[in-house]
Structure formats: C-alpha cells, structure tokens
Amino acid sequence: MGNLYSEYLSPSKVREHYNHTKETLDTRETPSRQVASALIIILCCAIVVENLLVLIAVARNSKFHSAMYLFLGNLAASDLLAGAAFIANTLLSGRFTFGLTPVQWFAREGSAFITLSASVFSLLAIAIERHVAIAKVKLYGSDKSCRMLLLIAASWLISLVLGGLPILGWNCLGHLEACSTVLPLYAKPYVLCVVSIFSVILLAIVALYIRIYCVVRSSQADVAGPQTLALLKTVTFVLGVFIVCWLPAFSILLLDYACPVRACPVLYKAHYFFAFATLNSLLNPVIYTWRSRDLRREVLRPLQCWRRAAGVQGRRDGTPGHRLLPLRSSSSLERGTHMPTSPTSLEGNTVV
Numbered sequence: 001m002g003n004l005y006s007e008y009l010s011p012s013k014v015r016e017h018y019n020h021t022k023e024t025l026d027t028r029e030t031p032s033r034q035v036a037s038a039l040i041i042i043l044c045c046a047i048v049v050e051n052l053l054v055l056i057a058v059a060r061n062s063k064f065h066s067a068m069y070l071f072l073g074n075l076a077a078s079d080l081l082a083g084a085a086f087i088a089n090t091l092l093s094g095r096f097t098f099g100l101t102p103v104q105w106f107a108r109e110g111s112a113f114i115t116l117s118a119s120v121f122s123l124l125a126i127a128i129e130r131h132v133a134i135a136k137v138k139l140y141g142s143d144k145s146c147r148m149l150l151l152i153a154a155s156w157l158i159s160l161v162l163g164g165l166p167i168l169g170w171n172c173l174g175h176l177e178a179c180s181t182v183l184p185l186y187a188k189p190y191v192l193c194v195v196s197i198f199s200v201i202l203l204a205i206v207a208l209y210i211r212i213y214c215v216v217r218s219s220q221a222d223v224a225g226p227q228t229l230a231l232l233k234t235v236t237f238v239l240g241v242f243i244v245c246w247l248p249a250f251s252i253l254l255l256d257y258a259c260p261v262r263a264c265p266v267l268y269k270a271h272y273f274f275a276f277a278t279l280n281s282l283l284n285p286v287i288y289t290w291r292s293r294d295l296r297r298e299v300l301r302p303l304q305c306w307r308r309a310a311g312v313q314g315r316r317d318g319t320p321g322h323r324l325l326p327l328r329s330s331s332s333l334e335r336g337t338h339m340p341t342s343p344t345s346l347e348g349n350t351v352v
Contacts, residue, residue, distance in 0.1 A: 017184040047083030051076040057298035078118035079281035085111040106167040114163030121155035182270040245280035
C-alpha cells in the first residue's frame with residue numbers, strides 16, 4: 001500500500017499511462033488547438049458569469065429564499081464551479097499534462113467530476129421538488145428548510161465521494177491493462193460505475209417528469225391552468241437539454257469501457273464530448289430564468305446598474321447617455337392577463 005501511494009508523487013507515471021493508452025503523444029500547441037482552448041475558456045467564463053448572476057439574485061432577494069430557489073441556487077453554484085473546474089482543466093491540459101504528478105492529475109480530473117456530478121444531482125433534486133409540488137400538490141414551508149439543506153448537503157457529499165474515489169485508491173496505478181483510454185489513470189470499472197450512476201439519475205429524472213406530465217394532463221381544468229402548462233414546457237426543455245448534452249458523453253464513456261486499448265480511435269476525441277456536455281451548465285440558468293419573471297428581473301438588475309453607471313459617466317464626459325426603458329417580457333404569461341394562482345405556481349406568481 002505504501003508503494004502504491006508513493007507512485008502518486010512520481011512525475012513519470014502520467015506519461016507512462018498515456019504511452020500505454022494513446023497511439024501518439026502529440027502535445028504541440030497548433031493554431032487549431034489554441035483556438036479550441038480559447039473558445040472553451042470563453043464558454044466556461046460565460047458559465048461562471050451567468051451562474052454568478054443567478055446566485056447574486058437568489059441571495060439578495062428574500063422572495064427567493066424558498067425551496068425551489070434554494071435548489072436553483074445550488075444548481076447555479078455547482079454549474080459555476082463546473083465552469084471554473086473546466087477552465088483549470090483546459091489550462092492544465094496539452095503540454096502541461098506530462099508535468100503533473102498523479103496526485104495533481106487526479107485533482108484536475110476529480111474536480112471536474114465532482115462539480116459536474118453535483119450539477120447532475122442538483123437537477124435530480126429540482127425534479128424531486130417539482131414532483132412533490134405538482135404531483136403531490138404540495139409546497140415546501142419554512143419548517144422544511146432543514147430537510148432541503150440536508151438534501152443539498154447530501155448531494156455535495158455524494159459528489160465529493162464519487163469524484164474522490166480514484167485518489168483514494170480506485171485507479172489503475174500499477175495495473176495498466178485496466179486503464180481507461182479517455183482517462184488514462186482511471187480504472188475502467190470506476191468509469192463504468194460513474195456512467196451507471198449518471199444513467200440511473202437520468203432515468204429517474206425522466207420518470208419524474210413523465211409523472212409530472214401525466215398528472216398535469218389528467219388534472220381538472222382548474223388545476224392544469226396556464227401556469228402549470230407553462231411549467232410543463234419548462235421541465236420539458238430541461239429534460240431535453242439534459243439528454244442532448246449528456247448522452248454523447250455517457251456513450252463515449254461506455255464505449256471506453258467496452259473497447260480494448262487503442263482499438264477505438266474516436267476515444268481520442270473524447271474531450272469534444274465533455275466540452276459539449278458542459279453546455280448543460282451554460283443552458284441551465286437560461287432555462288430556469290426564461291419563464292421566471294421575478295428571477296429574470298433580479299438577474300438583469302446588475303446589468304441595469306452597469307448601464308445606468310455608464311450613462312452617468314457618458315453625461316459627465318459630454319456624450320449622451322442611453323435612456324433606460326422598463327423591461328418587458330415576451331412571455332405569454334405576462335401580456336397583461338392576470339393568471340390565477342395554482343398549487344403548482346411558485347411564490348410571487350412566478351413560473352419556473
């Protein structure tokens with residue numbers, strides 16, 4: 001055991017594992033690679049900024065200190081950290097990879113696994129909350145805050161354990177024949193375990209949203225009102241984006257488990273599949289604020305303040321400032337028609 005952990009600090013181990021699983025070790029910084037890295041970093045910066053705006057909106061407005069918005073804030077936090085972890089992963093890839101020790105490599109990959117899995121668990125928590133609020137026709141009260149916080153803490157604890165298993169010993173150091181091609185220091189059984197857990201979560205989310213759909217469609221007219229139908233559209237978008245973004249990554253990891261070493265060249269392009277999966281963290285804030293009038297206004301408030309400050313500075317400099325017009329929503333729920341409150345609506349007549 002001591003010999004195993006002494007290998008964690010050996011700089012030659014990472015190169016040894018890449019030599020075993022990769023056909024070539026071309027780490028030259030070509031223009032195409034530099035452009036791709038720059039685009040990924042820009043994408044991740046956008047993820048960080050938009051999720052930070054959501055977190056600020058949820059934290060500063062007491063109206064959002066309820067169950068749904070706490071779960072939403074947890075999702076935004078996990079997506080923000082996922083973007084930051086992917087930036088670090090991109091900057092430490094390429095020619096920097098072979099300068100890492102196994103401990104540093106596990107930290108690089110493990111941080112991405114932890115944050116991305118936390119994002120997935122957050123989506124599951126939101127699906128559970130929506131199922132309770134709609135299928136059970138029940139909203140969380142203030143007495144449930146402890147239960148919500150425990151659920152959020154449990155999701156992060158499971159993510160930490162899941163992402164930390166390789167550095168704790170579930171890896172292929174000393175067992176090259178068991179190594180993954182996509183993640184050369186990870187054991188194939190670990191990769192299969194992670195994919196299986198994510199697949200079960202995906203199926204659970206699908207089942208919950210199907211249940212929600214059935215409840216809404218089978219309800220009486222006074223229950224399946226406009227807000228409930230709008231909510232159904234929102235969760236359908238969430239489910240569709242989740243499947244589109246994550247299914248390619250799950251497929252490439254399953255292929256990695258099934259393929260012998262160097263037998264599937266497509267595995268050498270796996271980083272494109274993971275980059276595509278990261279789009280889920282970019283789109284989540286857009287989807288969850290798209291039909292939430294109050295949250296959208298709160299998220300846009302810092303941008304309005306910046307525009308006002310720019311206008312004041314422009315007048316001081318002698319250039320005309322821009323007159324701000326009040327925000328108007330294009331949502332069909334906000335076109336001058338008062339919608340009745342239903343048991344499935346959130347506080348403040350806001351649909352999520």
